[in-house]
Amino acid sequence: MIRYAAAVVVALAMVATVPPPNAAATFPGSNGEIALNRWTKGQTDIWTVDRVTGQTSRLTRSRNFNEVTPDWSADGTRIAFSRCAVAEPTQCELWVMNVDSGDKRQLTFTDKMEEGSPTWAPDGTEIAYTLRNKDSQSIWVITADGRSKRRLTKKRFDSFPEWSPDGSRIAYSSRHKLIEDIWLVDVDGSDATQLTFGRRDAEHPDWSPDGESILFSRGGDIWAAEVEDDDRAERITRTNRRWEFAPTYSPDGSEVAYTALMRNGEIAIWVMAADGSDRTRLTRASRDFFPDWRAD
DSSP, rough: OOOHHHHHHHHHHHHSSOOOOOOOOOSSEEEEEEEEEEEETTTEEEEEOTTOOEEEEEEOOOOOEEEEEEEEOOSEEEEEEEEESHHHHHHHHEEEETTOOOOOEOOOOOOOOOEEEEEEOSSSEEEEEEEETTTTTEEEEETTTSSSSSEEEOSBBEEEEEEEESSSSSEEEETTEEEEEEEETTSSOOOOOOOOOOOOOOOOOOOEETEEEEEETTTTEEEEEETTTTTTTTOOOOOOOOEEEEEOOOSSSSSSEEEEEESOOOOOEEEEEESSOOOEEEOOOBBBBEEEEEEE
């Protein structure tokens, strides 16, 4: 099973192997900047990139920690992320950052567990995330002040939660019979429903801003599935020159940002039209991944 801290290490080391996971929620609005992870000088930090100019800005620089999997709040003022100790990569906690002030606050305090892949509720009061404990992982929900949390799913391998724009459901990856597919569950943990049925793992779900479709990655390509039409998925990208994964819709729904692992070993953020056309490389550093698009 792919894990968060391990995923960061794999992302930096691989040249043509299975890529790391991510999750990213997109809320409706006008297209703002894109948050991402960038590896530099032996650690991973959170940066942003402007979709139009390509200009990047660094948001975190904590020594001895990898800060990963950024997720914008619906109002665009906060980013939830996971901070993992470089010396102890399986120790990952959830943090929240105020983007304007730069103030950061630790949300979870759980010894020797991986807590990552946060996703905001639309009203900003809760955050869903994955908690990995020994040989299992499940979806949990914590209040934005960190005072209470609850377990949402009970299966052995559930991960990568994504809150729907209307706040009613959460999409996630779940492993059954050795294959991961995308599932949906109500926010109270009821009515878990399988959305995709495939022979290869389906991971990294992301809701469209209108809540009608979900992007995900499968076999190195980006796919989309209609929420109300299970077992019907459309392949958006087809390439044997890049491994494409971790998609995130733009807030207006017209574009998709995603991570691409190229044959030369570089990992960069790319952008394309929602139908898979007009693919362009957005970032030029050699290790950029895990994008999440801000709604302005």
